[in-house]
């Protein structure tokens with residue numbers, strides 16, 4: 001019998017703790033496959049955030065550092081400057097990357113740090129039980145925006161790719177989505193490119209992945225994927241925002 | 246091999262870091278430590294090192310966290326308000342048992358405070374600064390030579406115990422110039438220390454390394470705390486360090502560290518000329534506090550005077566060390582004001598009078 005599908009070696013045997021239907025798991029697999037296909041797992045160091053993916057170090061089969069909330073790009077900077085031959089990536093949620101860690105994100109990009117950032121945008125603080133995130137959309141109901149996010153008092157969401165694309169230091173940023181087979185394939189391509197860029201010494205590369213949180217959105221897994229398509233994609237259009245040749 | 250050069254305290258620290266093989270410095274400007282960073286900005290590229298000006302002290306300490314996890318000798322420096330921001334990183338460094346060196350050139354507080362010298366960060370330094378049960382080693386040099394040699398030592402101590410070592414100094418020492426013996430000869434990046442726990446890629450040669458402070462099972466988290474405190478016990482046992490001046494026959498023991506201790510020496514001479522047997526006990530390690538030396542001094546002394554540029558912080562460690570067996574009085578100025586020898590002398594004479602009465 002021939003093997004038609006198997007776990008990629010960059011993933012460990014640990015059972016993922018993510019909720020049923022959460023696309024964090026899919027994104028993990030895409031990252032792991034990209035690293036394996038590029039053959040750099042042996043020199044890769046990952047940085048885990050604070051958020052639902054805090055225990056990413058249990059799932060990726062490479063050296064890992066768990067970072068304080070929002071600080072992953074600074075920690076990655078420390079590793080990359082200390083060991084430039086390492087392939088260094090961060091894996092961060094929207095609260096981590098675009099609220100508490102905005103300064104670290106923007107300045108790592110501005111410096112053109114030669115690292116890869118995987119940014120999982122699920123428009124919510126998943127781990128802490130569904131509070132408003134910097135990416136929560138106007139009108140979206142969360143635990144801390146119970147009447148829907150009102151931009152008059154809660155301000156507007158951050159569009160990270162658009163923001164980072166204005167910086168000279170950003171080599172590459174692309175927004176993709178984990179809602180469908182087609183989009184997952186595109187996501188894989190983007191993630192692989194973000195790692196290839198680092199191997200080629202191109203500088204700061206970020207891939208934003210629109211991701212589901214069925215648990216805190218109060219939706220079934222399939223309705224959550226519809227919600228990405230119907231609500232998130234119009235507000236956060238997928239596409240390449242910057243690609244320095 | 247050593248050569249004496251005239252150098253500022255802040256620069257002596259920077260040069261010592263180079264001599265210790267530190268090739269990674271992450272900083273953020275703040276008075277009165279800025280010369281230190283400026284010196285390294287000039288020096289690091291010349292020795293193949295990394296000088297990086299971070300976007301904040303928070304980022305700088307987290308860069309140190311990453312570099313330390315990758316196994317290189319690394320350092321960051323700041324002054325009081327910046328150290329508050331670094332506290333998060335200090336707690337994570339401790340939770341992961343990573344070695345790092347941190348410099349605090351103290352200024353007056355709280356809040357933005359002032360830019361003049363102070364010792365008001367004693368509690369923050371000796372109690373760890375951030376959240377959770379942990380310690381950092383705190384070294385308090387008394388002059389430029391010691392700023393050089395204790396910064397040099399700080400890297401060895403950090404690696405030996407896998408702890409953060411803080412060199413706690415102040416605006417006076419940072420700005421002061423003194424002839425200082427420095428090491429010369431070949432200075433190479435010191436990554437000789439075996440660090441089998443460091444990240445850097447498994448390279449098909451070993452199991453993967455994970456640097457982490459998260460333990461969701463209370464029993465596991467408790468176990469890491471307990472084993473870390475076993476290490477701290479060892480450090481308390483072996484690393485206590487102090488210096489003394491006319492202490493052997495002292496009836497009034499003046500305790501002071503850093504800049505205060507230099508002024509205290511003059512006051513002690515003055516008190517001796519007035520017939521009071523005063524002596525100095527100068528803690529060099531503030532954590533671990535030289536408890537043994539204080540307990541021994543208490544056997545002969547009649548009273549202690551804590552000279553501080555803070556509102557009575559070190560005095561608590563003195564009272565604990567001697568188990569309140571002798572009276573301890575406070576002689577202090579704060580906010581950037583510096584105690585003068587006359588004021589300290591008067592405090593010595595008063596302590597003597599009360600002890601005699």
Ligand SMILES: Cc1ncc(C[n+]2csc(CCOP(=O)(O)OP(=O)(O)O)c2C)c(N)n1
Nearest residue numbers: 050051052069093094095096124125126127
């Ligand atoms: C300094 C600090 N502040 C707050 C928290 C609490 N906290 C843990 S996870 C989290 C939000 C994470 O949300 P996000 O980054 O969007 O990740 P997700 O869980 O949605 O994947 C917060 C606020 C913390 N651990 N540390």
Ligand code: SF4
Nearest residue numbers: 018019022052126213
């Ligand atoms: S809370 Fe949301 S983001 Fe977190 S694992 Fe569950 S579904 Fe995924």
Ligand SMILES: [Mg+2]
Nearest residue numbers: 093094124126
């Ligand atoms: Mg989120």
